[in-house]
Amino acid sequence: MAKAAGYRKLTVAVAAIGVASLTLVGCAPGGLGGSSGAAGSDGCTPVVVATSSEKVNLMEELGEAFTESSHYSGLEECATVLPVNVASGKAAEYLSDSTAEWALGADTAPSVWSPASTVWTDRVASIAGEKVVAGAESFTKTPVVFGMPESMAQALGYPDTPISLQQIHDLIASPDGWGAEGKPMWGTFKIAKTNPNSSTTGLSMLLMQSYAASGKAADLTAADVTAAKDFSQGFESGAIHYGDTTGKVLQNLADRASGSGSSYVSAIALEETSLFNYNLGNPDSHTVQPGETLTPPDEKLVAVYPSEGSMWSDNPAVVLNADWVTPEQQTAATAFVEFLQTPEAQAILPKYGFRPLDDSADVSEYLNADVGIDPAQPTVTLPRPAPDVVSTAIDQWASIRKPSAILQLIDISGSMDEGIGDGRSRLDGAIEGSAATLGQIRPTDEIGVWAFTTGLRSSIDDQTVDGIGVVRPFGELGGDKEGLQNDIEDLANSQRAGTPMYDAISAAYDYMKTHAEAGRINAIVVLSDGEDTDSLTRLDTLIQKINADQKEGGNDKPVRIFAIAYSQSADVESLEKLARASGGQVFDATDPEKITETFQSVMNNF
Numbered sequence: 001m002a003k004a005a006g007y008r009k010l011t012v013a014v015a016a017i018g019v020a021s022l023t024l025v026g027c028a029p030g031g032l033g034g035s036s037g038a039a040g041s042d043g044c045t046p047v048v049v050a051t052s053s054e055k056v057n058l059m060e061e062l063g064e065a066f067t068e069s070s071h072y073s074g075l076e077e078c079a080t081v082l083p084v085n086v087a088s089g090k091a092a093e094y095l096s097d098s099t100a101e102w103a104l105g106a107d108t109a110p111s112v113w114s115p116a117s118t119v120w121t122d123r124v125a126s127i128a129g130e131k132v133v134a135g136a137e138s139f140t141k142t143p144v145v146f147g148m149p150e151s152m153a154q155a156l157g158y159p160d161t162p163i164s165l166q167q168i169h170d171l172i173a174s175p176d177g178w179g180a181e182g183k184p185m186w187g188t189f190k191i192a193k194t195n196p197n198s199s200t201t202g203l204s205m206l207l208m209q210s211y212a213a214s215g216k217a218a219d220l221t222a223a224d225v226t227a228a229k230d231f232s233q234g235f236e237s238g239a240i241h242y243g244d245t246t247g248k249v250l251q252n253l254a255d256r257a258s259g260s261g262s263s264y265v266s267a268i269a270l271e272e273t274s275l276f277n278y279n280l281g282n283p284d285s286h287t288v289q290p291g292e293t294l295t296p297p298d299e300k301l302v303a304v305y306p307s308e309g310s311m312w313s314d315n316p317a318v319v320l321n322a323d324w325v326t327p328e329q330q331t332a333a334t335a336f337v338e339f340l341q342t343p344e345a346q347a348i349l350p351k352y353g354f355r356p357l358d359d360s361a362d363v364s365e366y367l368n369a370d371v372g373i374d375p376a377q378p379t380v381t382l383p384r385p386a387p388d389v390v391s392t393a394i395d396q397w398a399s400i401r402k403p404s405a406i407l408q409l410i411d412i413s414g415s416m417d418e419g420i421g422d423g424r425s426r427l428d429g430a431i432e433g434s435a436a437t438l439g440q441i442r443p444t445d446e447i448g449v450w451a452f453t454t455g456l457r458s459s460i461d462d463q464t465v466d467g468i469g470v471v472r473p474f475g476e477l478g479g480d481k482e483g484l485q486n487d488i489e490d491l492a493n494s495q496r497a498g499t500p501m502y503d504a505i506s507a508a509y510d511y512m513k514t515h516a517e518a519g520r521i522n523a524i525v526v527l528s529d530g531e532d533t534d535s536l537t538r539l540d541t542l543i544q545k546i547n548a549d550q551k552e553g554g555n556d557k558p559v560r561i562f563a564i565a566y567s568q569s570a571d572v573e574s575l576e577k578l579a580r581a582s583g584g585q586v587f588d589a590t591d592p593e594k595i596t597e598t599f600q601s602v603m604n605n606f
Contacts, residue, residue, distance in 0.1 A: 042078075042080055043078070044077070044078035044079050044080045045077055045078065045079040045080070045326075045328045045329055045332045046079075046080055046082050046111075046329070047063075047079050047080065047081045047082065047111055047112060047329060047332050047333050047336055048082045048084055048108060048109060048110045048111055048112070049063075049081060049082065049083050049084060049110060049111075049112040049113075049114055049317075049336075050084045050086045050091050050108075050110035050112070050113045050114070051083055051084065051085065051086070051113075051114040051115075052085070052086075052087060052088050052114075052115065052116045052200070053085045053087075053245065053247060053284070053285050053286065053287075054247075054271070054273050054274055054277060054285035054352075054353070055083070055114060055315070055352075055354075056083045056085050056286075056287045057287055057288055057352060058348070058349070058352040058354065059081065059083035059114070060081075060083055060287075061348055061352075062081070062339075062340065062345055062348060063080070063081025063082075063083070063336070065339075065344055065345060065348060066081060066335075066336050066339050066345075069339050069342065069344060071335040071336070071338055071339040071342070072335065072339070074335065075331065075332060075335055076331075077328060077332070079332035079335075079336070081336060083287075084104075084108050084110060085287070086104070086110075087198050087199065087244055087245065088115035088116045088117065088120045088198075088199070088200045089120065089195075089196075089197055089198030089199060089200070089203075090198055090244075091110075091113060091115060091120070092115065092120040092121075092123050092124050093198075095113070095124045095128060095132060095133075095320070095322070096123070096124050096127040096128045099128060099132055099320075099321070099322040099323055100322075100323045100324075101323075101324070102322070102324055106324065109322070109324040109325075110320060111319060111320060111325045111326075111329040111330065111332075111333040112317055112318065112319055112320065112333045112336065112337060113133070113317070113318055113320055114139075114315060114316065114317040114318075115200065115315075115316065116200035116201075116271065116313040116315055117200045117203075117204065117312075117313045117314055117315070117316075117384070118136055118138065118314055118316045118384065119200065119203060119204075119384055119390055120200065121133040121136040121316055121318060122384075122387050122390075123387060123390065125387075126387045131321045132320065132321050132322065133318050133320065133321075134318070134321060135318055135319070136316040136317075136318035137316055137317070137318070137337075137341075138314040138315055138316050138357065139315060139316070139317050139337075139340035139341060139345070139346075139357070140315045140340075140346075140349045140354040140355065140356065140357065141312045141313065141314045141315060141354070141355050141357070142271045142272045142273040142312065142313050142315070142353070142354050142355060143271070143272050143303075143305065143310040143311070143312050143313075143377070143378050144201055144204040144205060144208065144269065144270070144271055144272075144310050144311050144312070144313060145269075145270065145271070145272055145275065145303040145304055145305055145306075145310060145378075146163075146168065146191075146267040146268065146269055146270075146303075146304040146306065147250075147267065147268045147269075147270050147274070147275045147278070147301035147302070147303060147304070147372070148266065148267045148268075148301060148302060148304050149266075149299050149300075149301060149302075150299060150300055150301070150302045150372070151299065152186070152266055152267070153302045153304055155178075155181050155182070155183055156181065156304075158302060158304065159302070159374070162305075162307035163304045163306065163307065164212070164306055164307040164308055165208065165209060165212040165235075165306045165307075165308050166212060166308070168189070168191070168235075168267060168306075169212075169231060169234050169235055171189040171266075172188075172189050172191065172234060172235065172237060172238030173234050173237070174189070177189050178266070186266070187556065188238075188556050189238060189266045189267075190238055190239075190240050190264070190265050190266050190267075191235070191238045191239055191240070191265065191266060191267045191268070191269065192239065192240055192241075192243075192246070192249040192265045192267070192268040192269065193205060193235075193236075193239050193242055193269045194242060194243050194244065194245060194246055194249075194269070195242045195243060195244060195604040195605075196393070196394055196397050197394060197397075197604070198244050198604060199243075199244060199245060199246070200271070200313050201246055201269055201270055201271055201274075201313070202242070202269070203390070203393070203394070204311040204313065205269040206232065206393050206394075206397055207220065207225075207311060207382070207385060207389075207390070207393055208306065208308070208309070208310065208311055208382060209228060209231060209232045209235050210224055210225045210228040210231075210232065210393060211224075211308060211309060211382050212228075212231070212306070212308040213227070213228035213231035213232065214227065214228060217308070217309050217380055217382060218382070218383055220382075220385045220389055221385075221389060222388055222389050222392040224389075225389060225392045225393050225396060226392065226396070229396060229400060232396070232397075232400055233400040236397075236400050236401050236402045237402055237519065239401075239402045239521070240264070240265055240521070240558075240560075240583065241521045241523065241560060241584075241605045241606065242401070242402075242521075242604060242605050242606065243585075243604060243605050244601055244604050245284075246268060246269070246270040246271070246274050247274065247283065247284035247285050247286070248284065248585050249265070249268055250268065250270070250274065250278045250283035250284060251283045251284045251585075252264065252580065252583055252584075252585060253265060253268070253278075253283065253297075254278070254283040254297055255580050264583050267304070268301070271313050272303055272353065272355075272367075272373060273285075273352070273353035273354050274353075275301050275302075275303050275353075275371070275372055275373070276353030276366075276367065276371050276372075276373060277353060278297065278300075278301055279296060279297065279300045279301060279370075279371040279372050280294055280296060280371065281294030281295045281296045281297070282294050283297075300371070300372050301372050302372035303372050303373050303374065303377070305374070305377040305378040305379075306378075307380075308380065308382075309378060309380030309381060309382040310377075310378040310380070310381065310382060311381075311382045311383075311384065312381060314384075315354070317337045317340050318337065319333040319334050319337055320333075341357075346358065346361070350363040350365065350366040350367055351366050353366070353367070353371075355367070355375075363375050398442075402519075402520065402521055403442070403444055403445055403446075403519065403520045403521070404441075404445045404446070404447075404520055404521045404522075404523065404606035405445070405446040405447075405474075405512070405515065405516065405517060405520040405521070405522045405523070406441075406445070406446070406447045406448075406521075406523050406524075406525060406606055407447075407448045407449075407450065407474055407508055407511070407512055407523070407524050407525070408434060408447070408448070408449045408450070408524075408525045408526075408527075409450050409451075409452060409504055409505065409508050409524055409525065409526040409527070410430055410434065410449065410450070410451050410452070410471075410491065410526075410527050411430075411451075411452060411453070411499060411501065411526075411527055411528040411529055411530070411566070412427060412451045412452065412453045412469075412491060412494045412495075412496055413452075413453045413454075413496060413497060413498060413499040413529075413530065413533075414453075414496040414497060414498075415499075415529055415530050415567075415569065416430070416496060416529055417496060418529075418567070420592035420593055420595075421593060426529055426566065426567060426592055427491065427492065427494075427496075428492065429592050429593070429595040429596070430491075430527055430566065430595060431488055431489055431491050431492060432595070432596055433595040433596040433598065433599035433600075434449070434488050434527075434599060435485050435488050435489065436596045436599060436600065437599045437600055437602075437603040438481050438484060438485055440600075440603045440604075440606070441477055441481070441484075441603075441606075442477070443476070443477050443478050443479060444476065444477075445476070445477055445606070446474060446475060446476050446477070446515075446520070447472070447474070447475075447477050447484065448470075448472050448473055448474025448475065449470075449471040449472040449484075449487060449488060450468050450469065450470055450471060450504070450508060451468070451469040451471050451491055451494060452467050452468055452469070452499075452500060452501070452503075452504035453467065453469075453494075453495065453496060453497045453498060453499065453500070454467055454497040454498035454499075454500055454534045455467075455495060455497045455498075456468055456469040456495070458470045460507070460511060461511065461514070465507050466500075466503070467500040467503050467504055467507075467534070467535075468504060468507055469494065471487050471488065471490065471491060472484055472487040472488070474511070474515060498533050498534035499528070499530050499531065499532055499533045499534060500532065500533075500534040500535045500536075501526075501528050501531075501532040501535060501571070501574075502532050502535035502537040502538070502539055502542050503534075503535040503536060503537045504526075504535075505524070505526055505542065505561070505578060506537045506542050506545070508524050508526070509524060509542075509545070509546065509559060509561070509582075512524055512559040513549070513559055516557040516558075516559055517557060518556045518557045520557075521560075521605070521606050522557055522558065522559045522560070523559065523560050523561070523562055523584065523605070523606065524559065524560070524561050524562070524584075525562045525563075525564070525602055525603075526561060526562070526563050526564070526575070527563075527564040527566050527589075528563070528564075528565070528566060528570060528571065528575065529566040529567040529569060529570050529592075530567075530569050530570060530571065531569070531571040531574070532571065532574070539574055539577070539578075542578065543577055543578065543581050546561075546578065546581040546582050547581050558582070558583060559582065560579075560582045560583050560584035561578050561579045561581075561582040561584040562579065562584045562585060562586075562587065562602050562605060563575035563576075563578065563579045563584070563585075563586045563587070564586075564587050564589050564595075564598055564599070564602060565586055565587070565588055565589060565590060566589045566590075566592060566595065567589070567590060567592050568590050570589075570590065572586065572588075572590075587601055587602050
């Protein structure tokens with residue numbers, strides 16, 4: 001096959017944990033063909049690069065530059081670089097489970113993997129074998145920091161006074177919250193963190209907490225992690241909720257009205273490059289399309305480099321030793337990975353918020369105070385611990401993470417009888433998805449399950465509520481996980497009628513406000529497959545009620561709404577408005593076959 005003269009830029013967009021349907025942007029009919037080993041739609045060998053979301057645009061430009069390089073001209077056949085957005089932790093999970101079949105489908109099976117950190121390649125090597133990720137080598141890096149609204153950071157002495165993890169820990173623990181710093185109107189000191197099982201940032205910050213508690217700047221041990229339990233648990237107590245990516249938290253922050261940020265979060269654990277994107281007006285680090293206009297936030301975030309030190313996301317790129325990678329892909333992928341180390345590739349990195357490998361390189365044109373970054377920081381680098389230390393930290397997090405109080409609210413209207421394939425209805429999928437997440441609920445977590453449709457009536461807190469059926473009364477789970485699963489499965493026999501969605505959410509919100517606790521993540525998880533048809537409550541009235549509880553500072557037990565838009569007919573716009581008002585978010589299950597994965601993504605917040 002002759003090499004094509006031009007480079008055709010294609011992007012494969014996949015939700016952060018692979019739950020959304022795959023979309024080929026700018027691709028001719030037929031996509032990539034029957035497998036990733038076949039020629040792409042442009043006739044060239046596809047080099048699929050599985051990478052974290054913030055590197056998709058970067059990988060596109062690197063792929064374009066690759067075609068102009070000597071590494072490309074040395075190939076016998078043309079090749080096309082295709083970035084695929086997959087969260088680092090999820091890709092590690094997929095590769096650890098199987099190297100014979102890629103979990104997201106053959107058309108997106110990667111020949112190159114570029115997670116955010118070699119923590120993940122080390123983890124795959126320790127589980128699936130070193131040969132799977134042999135030769136993983138960093139090509140760029142970005143430090144893990146706390147992003148704070150500039151006014152808040154200045155209240156702690158920024159930029160003149162270093163801020164420590166110990167100081168943040170003490171502010172979280174203080175009953176006075178921001179009052180300890182003379183800002184009582186800002187309320188409690190709240191942080192946003194991501195789930196360390198799937199997020200590099202969440203994992204790195206967890207390890208940084210152990211470093212800070214141990215007083216070490218190197219040689220962290222499993223014993224150090226164990227000894228740091230109380231310190232780390234203090235940090236977790238300040239979490240507003242967890243998530244798969246910082247992008248979702250940053251999007252929530254960007255969506256909030258100017259000046260109300262402290263009612264949502266005080267500091268966000270993130271990578272410096274995510275802060276860079278936020279300040280440019282791309283809070284979720286999505287793939288920016290040609291002609292797209294970005295709007296910077298009213299108040300920028302500034303990077304707080306903890307005085308105890310920062311870990312770095314060292315962003316390796318490795319050619320995978322997996323069954324689906326063909327010899328042609330191995331050759332082209334190797335050339336691309338080698339190209340990433342060249343001066344031409346390294347010069348591209350800062351414009352996307354990443355740092356080159358050479359610490360002496362001048363990055364100030366892009367990484368500077370205007371975007372909240374100090375390129376001279378961090379002054380202390382914390383090394384990556386051994387895989388057994390990482391495993392100890394992840395296992396510890398399961399016991400120290402902030403407890404949850406969750407009310408699941410499931411639509412059982414008539415449209416839930418529609419099929420989703422394999423003889424299953426939408427309701428069958430919802431039952432399976434809800435039941436599949438029970439392993440993530442601890443005995444000390446509180447949970448309840450309600451269903452809603454017209455014709456139902458329940459007594460809740462001694463009041464009669466129409467349109468609601470209590471499937472599982474709200475309360476501590478204890479050891480009754482099997483009983484909860486049976487209760488959820490009973491939904492299969494429920495009656496189906498209309499959709500009083502706003503009434504149901506209003507009733508659930510009022511109930512959770514009454515039962516919310518300051519030491520828990522208080523949340524409503526609502527699943528609906530259609531528009532409201534039967535409520536007396538108006539959408540704007542419900543939003544006003546929620547907004548009234550999100551006042552500056554004071555609410556120390558907010559109730560957040562996490563909505564699942566189930567099927568193409570779901571009222572995504574209304575669900576987004578409700579979730580945004582509460583500081584929650586919407587999850588896309590418009591492909592009903594992905595409902596189990598979507599439920600798992602939702603539950604990663606708790």
